[in-house]
Amino acid sequence: MAAKYHQLHDEDRPRQKQQLVIPLLLFIIAILSIVLVVVSISFTAPSNTPHTCGHTRTEALARGCTWDHLVKAWLPADCPRVGEREYLAAANNTGWIFYDDPNTRHPIADIALYAPLDEYEAGLGREFKLWYTTEGEHLTHCAYMLKRLAYSVSNQARIDDLSLSYPHSVHCLEYLLRQARYSPTWDNLTTVGNSWVGRC
Numbered sequence: 001m002a003a004k005y006h007q008l009h010d011e012d013r014p015r016q017k018q019q020l021v022i023p024l025l026l027f028i029i030a031i032l033s034i035v036l037v038v039v040s041i042s043f044t045a046p047s048n049t050p051h052t053c054g055h056t057r058t059e060a061l062a063r064g065c066t067w068d069h070l071v072k073a074w075l076p077a078d079c080p081r082v083g084e085r086e087y088l089a090a091a092n093n094t095g096w097i098f099y100d101d102p103n104t105r106h107p108i109a110d111i112a113l114y115a116p117l118d119e120y121e122a123g124l125g126r127e128f129k130l131w132y133t134t135e136g137e138h139l140t141h142c143a144y145m146l147k148r149l150a151y152s153v154s155n156q157a158r159i160d161d162l163s164l165s166y167p168h169s170v171h172c173l174e175y176l177l178r179q180a181r182y183s184p185t186w187d188n189l190t191t192v193g194n195s196w197v198g199r200c
């Protein structure tokens with residue numbers, strides 16, 4: 001009798017264990033999934049969240065942002081500045097010239113201090129002031145903007161909002177091409193290349 005009782009008891013125990021194993025496994029899988037999601041979010045969030053500079057020069061300076069001559073914006077310190085040095089060097093060491101009127105009567109002494117001003121916050125209603133500059137400045141800006149874009153894509157680096165803009169890139173390359181068509185050697189045989197089988 002005792003043996004029988006014992007046997008029954010023994011048969012019962014594995015069944016109880018089995019009943020517990022599946023909920024326990026599900027519980028562990030659920031916890032692991034939550035941990036995995038939290039870890040992946042915390043690893044991807046920093047690179048996907050744009051670093052910002054606020055809306056005014058004062059806010060930008062307070063956040064440690066610096067002026068970028070190429071895009072003419074205050075940018076977070078860790079935005080790549082590829083092309084800025086070359087853009088500045090292309091201005092004959094005299095600097096690119098900007099005016100605050102289309103009739104070139106009022107040169108702007110320091111474009112970095114021109115806009116965006118804090119007038120917007122002061123209630124004067126203007127966040128952005130327009131400036132005017134030369135065709136050479138515009139073409140040089142366009143060329144080095146495309147260099148910055150190519151750098152960030154190649155290196156999977158951060159990129160500022162204007163350099164990332166597809167419409168702006170299209171504008172720049174079409175503008176460069178339009179001006180390049182004035183080249184007196186457009187139809188000359190100046191070019192050599194080779195073709196290959198690529199990948200992407």
Ligand SMILES: *[C@@H]1O[C@H](CO)[C@@H](O)[C@H](O)[C@H]1NC(C)=O
Nearest residue numbers: 090091092094095096097136
């Ligand atoms: C650069 O120098 C050349 C020759 O001196 C001049 O014609 C041109 O206007 C200058 N460009 C700029 C952006 O200052």
Ligand SMILES: *[C@@H]1O[C@H](CO)[C@@H](O)[C@H](O)[C@H]1NC(C)=O
Nearest residue numbers: 183184185186187188189190
């Ligand atoms: C370009 O082609 C034209 C016409 O064939 C020729 O007169 C000119 O010298 C060429 N220019 C150069 C830089 O080769």
